[in-house]
Amino acid sequence: MQKLVVIGAGMATGRLLEHLFEADPAAYEVTVFNAEPRGNYNRIMLSPVLSGEKSYAEIVTHDDAWYTANKVTCRFGERVVAIDRDRKVVTGERGEVPYDKLVFGTGSDPFIVPCPGHDLDGVVAYRDLDHTNRMVESAAMPGARAVVIGGGLLGLEAAAGLRLRGMEVTVLHLSGHLMDRQLDPAASYLLQKDLERRGIAVMTQASTKAIHGDGHVAHVELEDGTELPADLVVMAVGIRPSARLAREAGLEVGRAILVDAQMRTSDPDVFAVGECVEYAGHLFGLVAPLYDQAKVLAKTLLDEEDAFAVREVSTKLKVTGCDLFSAGDFAEGEGREDIVFRDPSRGVYKRLVIEADRLVGAVMYGDTADGNWFFGLIKDGTDISEMRESLIFGPAYQGGAAQDPLAAVAALPADAEICGCNGVCKGRIVEAVEGGATTLDAVRAETKASGSCGTCAGLVEQIMSVTLGDDFVLPAAKPVCPCTDLTHEDVRRLIKARELKSQPAVWQELGWNTPNGCHVCRPAVNYYLLADWPLDYRDDPQSRFVNERNHANIQKDGTYSVMPRMWGGITTPDELRAIADAADKYGVPTVKVTGGQRIDLLGVPKEQLPAIWGDLNAAGLVSGHAYTKGLRTVKTCVGTDWCRFGTQDSTGLGVKLEKMLWGSWTPHKVKLAVSGCPRNCAEATCKDIGIICVDSGYEIGVGGAAGMDLKPTEPLVKVVTEAEVFEWVVAFMQLYREHAKYLDRPYKWLAKVSLDWVRETLADPAERAALNERFAISQSVYQYDPWKEHTAAEQERRYQPLADLTLEAAE
Amino acid sequence: MNWIDIGALDDVPLRGARLVKTHAGCVAIFRTGEAEVYATSNTCLHRGGPLSEGIVHDRKVTCPLHNYVYSLETGEVVGPDAGRIATYPIRVEDGRLLLDGDAVGKRSAA
Ligand code: SRM
Ligand SMILES: Cc1cc2nc3c(=O)[nH]c(=O)nc-3n(C[C@H](O)[C@H](O)[C@H](O)COP(=O)(O)OP(=O)(O)OC[C@H]3O[C@@H](n4cnc5c(N)ncnc54)[C@H](O)[C@@H]3O)c2cc1C
Ligand code: SF4
Ligand code: FES
Numbered sequence: 001m002q003k004l005v006v007i008g009a010g011m012a013t014g015r016l017l018e019h020l021f022e023a024d025p026a027a028y029e030v031t032v033f034n035a036e037p038r039g040n041y042n043r044i045m046l047s048p049v050l051s052g053e054k055s056y057a058e059i060v061t062h063d064d065a066w067y068t069a070n071k072v073t074c075r076f077g078e079r080v081v082a083i084d085r086d087r088k089v090v091t092g093e094r095g096e097v098p099y100d101k102l103v104f105g106t107g108s109d110p111f112i113v114p115c116p117g118h119d120l121d122g123v124v125a126y127r128d129l130d131h132t133n134r135m136v137e138s139a140a141m142p143g144a145r146a147v148v149i150g151g152g153l154l155g156l157e158a159a160a161g162l163r164l165r166g167m168e169v170t171v172l173h174l175s176g177h178l179m180d181r182q183l184d185p186a187a188s189y190l191l192q193k194d195l196e197r198r199g200i201a202v203m204t205q206a207s208t209k210a211i212h213g214d215g216h217v218a219h220v221e222l223e224d225g226t227e228l229p230a231d232l233v234v235m236a237v238g239i240r241p242s243a244r245l246a247r248e249a250g251l252e253v254g255r256a257i258l259v260d261a262q263m264r265t266s267d268p269d270v271f272a273v274g275e276c277v278e279y280a281g282h283l284f285g286l287v288a289p290l291y292d293q294a295k296v297l298a299k300t301l302l303d304e305e306d307a308f309a310v311r312e313v314s315t316k317l318k319v320t321g322c323d324l325f326s327a328g329d330f331a332e333g334e335g336r337e338d339i340v341f342r343d344p345s346r347g348v349y350k351r352l353v354i355e356a357d358r359l360v361g362a363v364m365y366g367d368t369a370d371g372n373w374f375f376g377l378i379k380d381g382t383d384i385s386e387m388r389e390s391l392i393f394g395p396a397y398q399g400g401a402a403q404d405p406l407a408a409v410a411a412l413p414a415d416a417e418i419c420g421c422n423g424v425c426k427g428r429i430v431e432a433v434e435g436g437a438t439t440l441d442a443v444r445a446e447t448k449a450s451g452s453c454g455t456c457a458g459l460v461e462q463i464m465s466v467t468l469g470d471d472f473v474l475p476a477a478k479p480v481c482p483c484t485d486l487t488h489e490d491v492r493r494l495i496k497a498r499e500l501k502s503q504p505a506v507w508q509e510l511g512w513n514t515p516n517g518c519h520v521c522r523p524a525v526n527y528y529l530l531a532d533w534p535l536d537y538r539d540d541p542q543s544r545f546v547n548e549r550n551h552a553n554i555q556k557d558g559t560y561s562v563m564p565r566m567w568g569g570i571t572t573p574d575e576l577r578a579i580a581d582a583a584d585k586y587g588v589p590t591v592k593v594t595g596g597q598r599i600d601l602l603g604v605p606k607e608q609l610p611a612i613w614g615d616l617n618a619a620g621l622v623s624g625h626a627y628t629k630g631l632r633t634v635k636t637c638v639g640t641d642w643c644r645f646g647t648q649d650s651t652g653l654g655v656k657l658e659k660m661l662w663g664s665w666t667p668h669k670v671k672l673a674v675s676g677c678p679r680n681c682a683e684a685t686c687k688d689i690g691i692i693c694v695d696s697g698y699e700i701g702v703g704g705a706a707g708m709d710l711k712p713t714e715p716l717v718k719v720v721t722e723a724e725v726f727e728w729v730v731a732f733m734q735l736y737r738e739h740a741k742y743l744d745r746p747y748k749w750l751a752k753v754s755l756d757w758v759r760e761t762l763a764d765p766a767e768r769a770a771l772n773e774r775f776a777i778s779q780s781v782y783q784y785d786p787w788k789e790h791t792a793a794e795q796e797r798r799y800q801p802l803a804d805l806t807l808e809a810a811e
Numbered sequence: 812m813n814w815i816d817i818g819a820l821d822d823v824p825l826r827g828a829r830l831v832k833t834h835a836g837c838v839a840i841f842r843t844g845e846a847e848v849y850a851t852s853n854t855c856l857h858r859g860g861p862l863s864e865g866i867v868h869d870r871k872v873t874c875p876l877h878n879y880v881y882s883l884e885t886g887e888v889v890g891p892d893a894g895r896i897a898t899y900p901i902r903v904e905d906g907r908l909l910l911d912g913d914a915v916g917k918r919s920a921a
Contacts, residue, residue, distance in 0.1 A: 522866060802829035803818055
């Protein structure tokens with residue numbers, strides 16, 4: 001067997017070995033040296049490790065078992081110091097190893113600005129796990145401050161991660177705008193605003209003069225005299241290919257190790273791959289081309305034909321909430337034309353650069369959904385003269401189709417690149433899905449799509465959804481909790497199919513491995529049972545989160561908030577008086593108008609809850625369910641009652657809807673709004689169900705949200721009469737109640753089952769009627785005021801201590 | 812031991828809890844089985860969450876504020892976090908709950 005020695009266990013060589021062992025596990029006996037004291041991991045995921053969103057264990061790509069299975073001799077934590085090409089031996093720090101073939105995969109070294117103080121303790125680069133760990137340590141110090149030098153991809157990911165860890169962060173950038181290599185100034189401006197909103201200070205045209213400190217950094221001095229206090233300085237100003245070892249071994253080296261299209265160096269038995277390579281004048285800094293190189297080199301090593309070709313790369317930033325995309329060449333120039341789209345209210349900017357009817361560059365910020373489509377047009381040099389007018393609106397608008405994210409994905413051609421890191425196109429994913437890969441994990445295992453930086457995972461899922469249609473159950477494999485291997489979907493299905501009507505029946509029949517569940521599965525199972533068997537199952541307070549058990553929101557100090565319903569946001573002087581009286585009588589510390597058009601009394605001790613409810617009840621006020629996975633509020637605007645633009649009675653409709661829907665339990669909370677005209681003063685377009693009144697009737701939209709995700713509603717149906725509104729809204733509600741996974745808001749559920757399926761289901765009048773009937777049955781059991789029930793003497797006792805031994809002793 | 816009658820077993824819901832105020836602070840009485848009860852401090856080590864308001868499962872409780880899980884048998888925090896809350900002797904006799912008064916600092920009845 002031939003001996004293959006690999007220098008560096010990096011992203012490129014890891015991929016090389018995978019290809020090699022896959023094609024011919026017996027071809028080589030492999031030894032891998034790595035200067036880092038560990039094996040291969042996904043370096044580009046260091047940013048999520050830095051921010052705490054992932055652990056190191058989650059980004060390891062090859063574990064001990066893998067090396068063992070492939071009989072790789074691992075010399076990790078050992079640097080190669082010399083190579084003797086005449087004797088064909090590699091010298092590591094702990095001895096020599098002979099080779100028949102040698103591969104350089106030494107990557108890059110971070111560039112350190114050689115200013116005074118760059119060697120102080122507390123100055124780190126950002127390249128490997130040790131750097132990351134050092135940053136995490138610094139961030140643990142309360143009130144610690146970081147200065148990040150470099151406002152490129154790496155610097156900004158470091159800044160965002162450190163900020164999430166609670167550090168005060170300032171980014172210094174030499175040029176006039178952030179990420180100047182990838183973004184134009186307009187996109188950069190939006191990015192800077194987003195970063196500043198998260199509390200990251202940005203200084204552009206800032207040149208570092210020196211770093212000061214006594215042993216450890218204390219502050220950074222800029223050329224203009226500014227002094228910035230710092231406990232940590234991160235240098236992220238660029239990288240230099242690591243080629244010294246190759247140069248010393250007498251190989252031909254330019255800016256990096258020179259290779260041909262087969263990845264061969266000037267020595268026919270020595271190869272190089274990754275960032276340490278220079279090919280046809282190009283250097284590399286992103287993984288996509290490196291993976292191509294790895295594929296080619298695996299073939300070369302097995303004496304098969306293949307050739308590496310440089311291709312376009314696109315850039316994304318892995319900072320949650322900063323959505324940017326750039327590809328191609330977007331410098332201004334003679335004969336070039338720009339198409340620009342801006343939506344200041346949403347913080348969206350898109351710019352396309354066109355030359356001779358071809359798209360040559362694209363920069364986008366805020367909404368990057370169409371990035372891959374544009375990237376495809378650039379790579380393929382597609383003639384865009386036909387679609388020039390609507391080009392900027394993306395694929396969904398080509399051919400006049402409606403804007404629907406799935407339509408956009410469906411419209412992508414088979415060779416559209418989906419996973420930029422791994423160069424996986426749509427066709428390959430479709431092929432895998434059709435070949436039986438029905439989960440994201442399976443598709444990832446088979447195609448590598450979404451296996452590196454992960455930003456395309458959503459897109460991959462959309463392709464799966466388009467390909468599988470109704471059969472698609474999104475990332476299904478996740479069990480409810482450690483008490484069972486079943487998923488939420490399985491549990492729901494089995495509860496119906498096997499007619500399980502109690503919690504013990506579920507635990508027993510479905511093989512729970514704990515005696516009675518845990519705090520994760522109990523509330524979910526309780527909900528499924530009461531939603532599916534309203535007449536047979538009795539709600540179990542002990543399976544409910546404290547708020548739903550005590551019908552009030554627990555606060556951080558153990559007191560509660562009390563919030564009566566204010567139907568559609570309408571109130572009366574009498575109601576307000578009752579609220580004011582209650583606030584006075586019980587010494588309520590805070591009275592607040594909520595974001596849901598009603599009034600919150602905060603800071604009521606548990607023992608007082610029944611009494612304050614009793615008083616409010618007496619004035620006709622009922623629980624607002626501000627604490628439930630159930631109907632929350634129906635916001636309304638003044639509509640035809642008062643507004644000069646109102647087209648329908650939006651207030652009245654909202655009140656009627658709230659009276660119809662209140663009390664019902666749902667998988668997650670449900671909020672509605674009704675606006676009297678498209679000016680939309682009740683913000684109906686970001687609610688779970690939102691109704692916009694128009695002259696000719698009512699537009700019902702669903703699946704909006706304005707919490708952790710911001711989602712506009714999508715049109716469900718347009719109807720003419722109020723009666724139809726009730727019928728459709730109730731049918732939608734009940735469909736959601738019967739199908740969604742616990743803790744999925746409607747928009748998340750819709751992303752799984754597709755709005756098309758919901759529309760089709762609800763289009764059938766018989767189905768709508770049946771859903772309405774089942775909702776009515778459920779409401780006959782669950783539409784009651786919990787306050788009234790809990791003020792009854794026997795329930796009231798529950799809110800008092802069982803015994804008070806301090807009193808007894810005092811007697 | 813100085814057993815004090817603090818109430819009826821059935822005053823505590825199955826897989827639920829009630830609170831008892833004592834000189835040693837608030838004590839949570841948990842009912843994990845038909846006639847199986849535990850008494851522990853009511854105060855979560857994390858940020859003082861009221862454990863008697865948590866979800867009771869197996870012989871454990873999950874704090875309602877940020878999900879610390881405690882073993883009711885030992886008072887130890889289960890899982891990634893660490894720590895231990897006080898536990899107190901309690902028993903059931905003829906459907907009544909008897910808590911050890913000495914342990915919770917009740918002065919003698921005399
Ligand atoms: C009181 C209120 C803030 C205020 O002072 O205005 C509020 C307070 C809380 N919100 Fe909210 N939200 C309030 C309006 C909103 C709104 C605005 C709205 O409804 O128009 C939103 C965004 C709209 C939306 O839901 O899409 C909102 C999005 C959230 C979220 C994020 C939900 C999501 O799906 O991303 C949570 C967290 C959750 O539910 O898991 C949350 C959770 C909470 C909790 C329950 C946190 C908790 O678990 O303790 C807060 C309870 C405090 C209390 O004891 O009252 N609150 N919350 C508002 C009550 C409205 C009402 O009258 O019922
Ligand atoms: C924080 C961060 C985020 C990134 N994000 C992205 C991204 O989103 N998208 C993207 O495409 N790219 C990203 N990159 C870049 C990407 O990680 C690199 O392009 C890629 O890792 C280069 O692979 P490589 O195999 O050439 O080198 P490396 O992965 O750096 O591996 C080289 C290995 O060789 C070892 N070595 C060097 N010299 C010796 C020696 N003499 N003896 C023994 N071992 C030696 C080193 O210790 C190192 O482990 C990111 C990089 C970082 C640091
Ligand atoms: S935004 Fe909502 S959840 Fe967050 S602190 Fe305010 S009220 Fe609480
Ligand atoms: S207070 Fe109990 S988990 Fe935070």
